[in-house]
């Protein structure tokens with residue numbers, strides 16, 4: 679009698695795995711505010727300012743670009759619906775498998791740019807107020 683065959687593990691494609699939490703790719707974010715406007719829970723807050731674009735070709739009229747100052751998700755309000763990820767026109771928001779972990783207070787469930795930044799290692803996001811010093 680032959681041994682049972684184990685099904686091969688299938689790695690999900692990037693962005694299609696478990697919806698644990700969301701990370702922000704700042705280099706792709708244009709501060710367009712679409713995610714904040716489309717979020718049904720109003721749990722995304724964004725602040726930005728404009729700066730002139732440097733090093734434009736001679737003779738080009740002055741142009742400005744948005745510079746991100748603040749980006750945060752309040753996980754105590756988030757429904758994990760994924761609308762922000764789907765609506766971002768620049769793929770600056772991505773699902774990651776790591777879940778947002780418990781925090782000591784509701785305030786600590788609002789994660790800013792540091793907590794939303796892509797992490798190279800696995801594991802949960804650092805907990806503000808609880809994991810001081812974690813990258």
Ligand code: SF4
Pocket residue numbers: 716717718719720721722751755756757758759760761762763
């Ligand atoms: S997953 Fe849904 S509720 Fe959560 S931040 Fe995105 S749009 Fe808002």
Ligand code: SF4
Pocket residue numbers: 706707708709710711712713714724765766767768769770771
């Ligand atoms: S929709 Fe995307 S590019 Fe626009 S502010 Fe949100 S994360 Fe940034």
